[in-house]
Amino acid sequence: DVKVTQSSRYLVKRTGEKVFLECVQDMDHENMFWYRQDxxxxxxxxxxSYDVKMKEKGDIPEGYSVSREKKERFSLILESASTNQTSMYLCASSFPYGLAGDTDTQYFGPGTRLTVL
Amino acid sequence: LAKTTQPISMDSYEGQEVNITCSHNNIATNDYITWYQQFPSQGPRFIIQGYKTKVTNEVASLFIPADRKSSTLSLPRVSLSDTAVYYCLVATPMDSSYKLIFGSGTRLLVRP
Known part of the structure; x- marks a missing residue:
C-alpha cells in the first residue's frame, strides 16, 4: 500500500512566522504535489515537483515555496505566514503520467490543518 | 483547462444504487475524467478514471457518453461507509505529469 505521510495533522502558527510542512512518500514516485483545500x-x-530539485508553480504559488532535496520528501514553506494561509494542506504523489498502467492516480496524505493567528 | 460542475449534495439509503452526474463542457481531447472520494480528516482517495464509454472496477462504474461533456459515477448498493464527498475532476496531461482541477465536490449522505 502506498503511504504518504505529513509531518503534522494540526499546526498553529503566528503571523510572520516561517512555516515548514513536510511530506514523505514510500512508493518511489517521481511526482509530488502540494494542494490547499478550502x-x-x-x-x-x-x-x-516531477523530479528531485525540480519544481513547477501551480495555480496559487504566491506566498509559498517548496524544496525537494530527496525523491521521497517534498516540503512546503510559508516564508512569512499570514492569516489568509489558514487552510488544510494536502500532499500527494504519483508516478509520471502514462507509466502507472491503466490509470494515473495521485495518492494523498491525511492533510495538515494549519491555523495562522 | 476544463471546469467541472456537479451537485452539491445527494441523499441515499443503504442498498440503493447512487448515480452522481458531472458536467465538463470544455473537456479537451487528451483529458481524462477522474473521480476521487474524501472522508473527513483524510486526503482524497482515487476511485475510478476513464476516457470514454464505460469503465468498471471493484467499487464503481463510470459512464461517459460519446461527446464526453458529462460523466456519471455509479456506486452500486451503497452502505453507510460510502458517506463522503465525491469529486469529479478532469486530469489534463502535462509534460511529465498531469494537472487535476478539483471542483467543490458532491457530499453524499447514506442513511440507514
Missing amino acids: PGLGLRLIYF
Whole structure:
C-alpha cells in the first residue's frame, strides 16, 4: 500500500512566522504535489515537483515555496505566514503520467490543518 | 483547462444504487475524467478514471457518453461507509505529469 505521510495533522502558527510542512512518500514516485483545500473552493494546486530539485508553480504559488532535496520528501514553506494561509494542506504523489498502467492516480496524505493567528 | 460542475449534495439509503452526474463542457481531447472520494480528516482517495464509454472496477462504474461533456459515477448498493464527498475532476496531461482541477465536490449522505 502506498503511504504518504505529513509531518503534522494540526499546526498553529503566528503571523510572520516561517512555516515548514513536510511530506514523505514510500512508493518511489517521481511526482509530488502540494494542494490547499478550502470550503467551497475544492483543492487548488500550489506547487508540484516531477523530479528531485525540480519544481513547477501551480495555480496559487504566491506566498509559498517548496524544496525537494530527496525523491521521497517534498516540503512546503510559508516564508512569512499570514492569516489568509489558514487552510488544510494536502500532499500527494504519483508516478509520471502514462507509466502507472491503466490509470494515473495521485495518492494523498491525511492533510495538515494549519491555523495562522 | 476544463471546469467541472456537479451537485452539491445527494441523499441515499443503504442498498440503493447512487448515480452522481458531472458536467465538463470544455473537456479537451487528451483529458481524462477522474473521480476521487474524501472522508473527513483524510486526503482524497482515487476511485475510478476513464476516457470514454464505460469503465468498471471493484467499487464503481463510470459512464461517459460519446461527446464526453458529462460523466456519471455509479456506486452500486451503497452502505453507510460510502458517506463522503465525491469529486469529479478532469486530469489534463502535462509534460511529465498531469494537472487535476478539483471542483467543490458532491457530499453524499447514506442513511440507514
